[in-house]
Amino acid sequence: MDEIEIPESHPRYESLLTRHRIEHGVDLGITSRQGLIAQGRGEAYDYLLGEETIPSADDAARAAAAHLLLADHAVLSINGNVAALVPGEMVDLAAATGADLEVNLFNRTEERMQAIVDHLREHGAEEVKGLTADGRIPGLDHERAKVDADGIGDADVVLVPLEDGDRAEALASMGKTELVIDLNPLSRSAQSATVPIVDNTIRAVPNVTAHAEDLAAASDAALREIVDEFDADAALDAAEDRIRSGGE
Amino acid sequence: MDEIEIPESHPRYESLLTRHRIEHGVDLGITSRQGLIAQGRGEAYDYLLGEETIPSADDAARAAAAHLLLADHAVLSINGNVAALVPGEMVDLAAATGADLEVNLFNRTEERMQAIVDHLREHGAEEVKGLTADGRIPGLDHERAKVDADGIGDADVVLVPLEDGDRAEALASMGKTELVIDLNPLSRSAQSATVPIVDNTIRAVPNVTAHAEDLAAASDAALREIVDEFDADAALDAAEDRIRSGGE
Numbered sequence: 378m379d380e381i382e383i384p385e386s387h388p389r390y391e392s393l394l395t396r397h398r399i400e401h402g403v404d405l406g407i408t409s410r411q412g413l414i415a416q417g418r419g420e421a422y423d424y425l426l427g428e429e430t431i432p433s434a435d436d437a438a439r440a441a442a443a444h445l446l447l448a449d450h451a452v453l454s455i456n457g458n459v460a461a462l463v464p465g466e467m468v469d470l471a472a473a474t475g476a477d478l479e480v481n482l483f484n485r486t487e488e489r490m491q492a493i494v495d496h497l498r499e500h501g502a503e504e505v506k507g508l509t510a511d512g513r514i515p516g517l518d519h520e521r522a523k524v525d526a527d528g529i530g531d532a533d534v535v536l537v538p539l540e541d542g543d544r545a546e547a548l549a550s551m552g553k554t555e556l557v558i559d560l561n562p563l564s565r566s567a568q569s570a571t572v573p574i575v576d577n578t579i580r581a582v583p584n585v586t587a588h589a590e591d592l593a594a595a596s597d598a599a600l601r602e603i604v605d606e607f608d609a610d611a612a613l614d615a616a617e618d619r620i621r622s623g624g625e
Numbered sequence: 626m627d628e629i630e631i632p633e634s635h636p637r638y639e640s641l642l643t644r645h646r647i648e649h650g651v652d653l654g655i656t657s658r659q660g661l662i663a664q665g666r667g668e669a670y671d672y673l674l675g676e677e678t679i680p681s682a683d684d685a686a687r688a689a690a691a692h693l694l695l696a697d698h699a700v701l702s703i704n705g706n707v708a709a710l711v712p713g714e715m716v717d718l719a720a721a722t723g724a725d726l727e728v729n730l731f732n733r734t735e736e737r738m739q740a741i742v743d744h745l746r747e748h749g750a751e752e753v754k755g756l757t758a759d760g761r762i763p764g765l766d767h768e769r770a771k772v773d774a775d776g777i778g779d780a781d782v783v784l785v786p787l788e789d790g791d792r793a794e795a796l797a798s799m800g801k802t803e804l805v806i807d808l809n810p811l812s813r814s815a816q817s818a819t820v821p822i823v824d825n826t827i828r829a830v831p832n833v834t835a836h837a838e839d840l841a842a843a844s845d846a847a848l849r850e851i852v853d854e855f856d857a858d859a860a861l862d863a864a865e866d867r868i869r870s871g872g873e
Contacts, residue, residue, distance in 0.1 A: 400658065410661055413662050417662035417663055418668050421667075421670055425868075561669070
């Protein structure tokens with residue numbers, strides 16, 4: 378059983394759904410111990426943020442959608458928590474933007490890689506990259522450097538939700554346009570992003586998809602204007618202000 | 626193997642030690658999935674707090690030590706994360722204050738109870754309460770209400786580090802003097818405490834012990850003065866200010 382019955386009107390709907398999906402991810406061998414700890418860190422930041430998508434995060438989601446639509450080759454990177462939390466939502470985003478899906482794990486084992494690929498396929502994914510691992514990200518040690526040469530290796534735009542700081546920085550150093558979803562505006566991942574979306578992944582991914590659908594018919598010039606108008610530093614400052622002021 | 630070799634001078638010593646102990650707790654069947662998520666929440670708050678014991682938390686630790694020394698019957702409550710993170714430190718605190726140790730789990734299973742009792746004994750504990758479970762905390766459902774009648778059931782002062790909000794409130798409603806260690810000053814546990822210590826457990830428990838040793842020869846009048854001077858609301862406000870202002 379993959380989903381539970383929670384009425385969407387339940388005041389803690391999102392929180393209960395998140396918790397259920399993470400637990401299910403553990404059962405499937407997708408979510409790691411480090412993933413559970415990371416989930417907890419996210420819960421604390423989201424609580425301080427007011428558990429809602431703040432306006433600057435919505436702007437960032439729109440800029441991210443524009444980048445994905447403008448890309449020559451966009452790839453959505455998937456780790457254990459992303460696979461557990463938003464498997465169908467990532468498949469929908471890939472469909473809305475023409476992006477590839479690629480599994481990338483901080484603690485890579487073939488067993489977890491396969492479990493995640495299977496989980497994504499159950500949620501409608503067709504091609505899932507990441508198992509070939511014939512490319513490398515410079516500046517990272519062996520296991521963590523692995524990517525598909527025709528996936529993240531080749532991409533000009535990469536969405537990395539919940540990415541570890543080292544890898545986020547290494548991807549940015551490769552000159553790729555990096556779209557990050559991270560609830561901590563002070564994290565290295567958020568700080569190194571072209572577009573940092575400071576929001577809960579479970580809200581942010583469907584929101585980027587909604588913006589991509591809304592912008593599907595927009596001209597490249599209109600998309601470029603959205604991209605150019607986005608100010609990453611201002612978005613990070615707005616998120617930090619919100620966390621510090623308590624979501625009020 | 627219970628400990629790793631980390632030089633205390635390492636800038637991330639405390640964080641690495643914490644992570645190692647939590648992982649070891651999972652291996653021993655002591656730390657639950659919910660415990661790992663709770664650990665992550667604590668990491669985020671500690672990061673915002675500046676990862677140090679702030680002056681108001683040190684005052685709270687001193688007031689907690691005075692309460693423990695003044696108690697007719699003090700009990701230190703131990704859950705899975707506390708057992709994993711500070712087993713020897715809790716044994717030391719019990720020795721310094723004459724308090725009992727009692728295991729209390731949010732998700733109680735006999736297997737986890739026994740694993741925790743064994744772990745505490747390996748760290749020098751003699752008597753460990755919690756297995757009898759012949760008392761009840763009013764207002765909680767069956768499994769979560771269980772305590773030892775001659776332990777927490779009988780105690781006038783209870784230290785509950787990392788306690789869940791429902792149980793912290795229920796214990797406070799029983800009229801017990803409740804000493805709470807919690808990194809979130811906005812949590813119901815911290816809000817319902819007689820003495821909220823807003824600090825990382827791994828720093829707070831040895832700090833309460835140090836204060837108890839320092840106060841070992843103090844008169845009851847001197848201890849009462851420390852207790853009376855402590856202002857819980859001011860301590861919570863100071864901790865929240867620190868989190869909001871970024872530990873600067």
